[in-house]
Amino acid sequence: MIDLRSDTVTKPSQRMRRAIADAAVGDDVYHDDPTVNELEGTVADLLGKDDAVFVPTGTMSNQIALRIQTNPGDTVLIHAEAHIGQHELGGAAHNSGVTLTRLVGPYGTFSAEQVADSVPTPHAALPGHLFAPVTLMCLENTHNDSGGTVWDTTQTQEVLNTARSLGLKTHLDGARLWNASAASGVDLVDLALGFDTVNVCFSKGLGAPVGSALAGAADTIEQARRFKQIFGGGFRQAGMLAAGALHALEHNRExxxxxxxxxxxxxxxxxxxxxxxxxxxxxxxxxxxxxxxxxxxxxxxxxxxxxxxxxxxxxxxxxxxxxxxxxxxxxxxxxxxxxxxxxx
Ligand SMILES: Cc1ncc(COP(=O)(O)O)c(C=O)c1O
Missing domain, CATH: 3.90.1150.10 (Aspartate Aminotransferase, domain 1)
Incomplete structure (x- = not known):
């Protein structure tokens, strides 16, 4: 069978299985699993962020990012075909109590003007308390439902600058950021530059059996660790899983x-x-x-x-x-x- 359903169907190679079997482990809830700690440090370095937290899935990573960067009743800007809106089963509303404003644009992108137009400008007759606050913007790179398409870095920075100038936090769903970097030749640090949080997955094209990570500033990831626990993602000897992810990062990116x-x-x-x-x-x-x-x-x-x-x-x-x-x-x-x- 030639299985083209998804890049999540990959199975660990013998070498990856050996790395998993040999992994040094501890209790990750107490933050003393050395292999998880190594993976988190490696991911933070690769993305140019202070810290990262290892979580079971990309969905949990995205949902934590929404939860820690919004308040109930807020609005999140997102592409109309984004995974967070289309395939996370209403999680944004369920877990964070936010609504999504879906921006339509070619190949999973949208423009700085669309971002600016989506944030209401209060005035004397229509004061700010009459609008739901727009507090977060999410991008997806590569963009799954648009064909695995890659955001241009100039356009990314324009959109980020506009979002920041309007006081928005920013999240990058980089489940396949490795592919974006491989295809564009742009370093991961530059693809992640300017985002408050970045999700990456090891269980897709990289071929690890399980796992994703959320990266960002130290205090942001501290908050993320709290919600990882609240969402039931507190791992114990997860070094077994982290070893697969580390092996994948080392051997399967090129x-x-x-x-x-x-x-x-x-x-x-x-x-x-x-x-x-x-x-x-x-x-x-x-x-x-x-x-x-x-x-x-x-x-x-x-x-x-x-x-x-x-x-x-x-x-x-x-x-x-x-x-x-x-x-x-x-x-x-x-x-x-x-x-x-x-x-x-
Ligand atoms: C763009 C994107 N984000 C997030 C996810 C969620 O990842 P997971 O299946 O690990 O929850 C996926 C899954 O395919 C995805 O394509």
Whole structure:
């Protein structure tokens, strides 16, 4: 089976399993697990932040970021297709009591003007107490639902400057920030620059079995540790998990460009088929979204031929490239899709 459903389907290699088995451990709730502490320090350094906290999932990391940087009744600016709004099951309202203002823009981006326009300007006839305070802006890089697209750094800084000038805190959902860095050649520190909090995941293209981290200033991460505990994320001998993440950071980052190459050649190959359309402009990293008249039918036909993908909409299928998929697999999968779409 060529499994293209997600980059979360990756399984730990033998070497990663050995690193996990050999990990030095302690009790992370008491902050004395040496491998977790090493991972947190490594992530903070990679992102140019004071500190980081290791958490079970990207969703928990994002939800903690919202919780510690807003108050109930606040409004959060976010892209219309962002994971936090689309796939975290109303967590923003449930855990933090905030509403989301969803900004629409190309490839998961929005502009500084849209940010400015979304923050109300009180005046004598309409005083500030008549508006819900806008207190946080979230970006997602790469942007999953837009095709794994990468934010341009100049545009990021413009949007951040505007948000800051309006008194907003800023959070980066960088579940796949590693891919953004690999694709753009921009250092992680520069991609994280200016954000108050940054989420990164080890369990996606990096191939670790579990884990994410939230990075930021020391006092912010101190608050995050409190909410990690409140949200039930207090780990004990989590060094076993952190060892997988450390191994992934050391060994699996450089190869991410191979996934991007495979995604590109796959996208070009299927785009040549009559019944398939790919916006090649959106294929910037390891995700490929394509249009076909009946997504569920095609995904099911391909599954019978050994290619597993997700129908994510009536006419949309997602295929994701990762360390379990070779260049040959990518070409073979494209061939299956071309054949099955011609039969349909
Ligand atoms: C952009 C983005 N953010 C956050 C998450 C959540 O990560 P997790 O599945 O670890 O909760 C995902 C998951 O795919 C994602 O794509």
């Amino acid at each position: 190869r991410l460009v191979d996934d991007h190459t495979n995604a590109r050649s796959f996208a070009e190959a299927i785009n040549a088929a009559d019944q398939i359309q790919v916006d090649l402009g959106s294929v910037q990293t390891n995700l490929v979204y394509f249009e076909t008249p009946d997504a569920e039918a095609l995904a099911s036909d391909c599954l019978h031929e050994g290619v597993s993908m997700l129908a994510v909409g009536r006419t949309t299928i997602r295929a994701v490239f990762h360390l379990g998929v070779t260049a040959e697999d990518a070409q073979q999968a494209a061939e299956v899709i071309r054949k099955q779409s011609a039969i349909a």
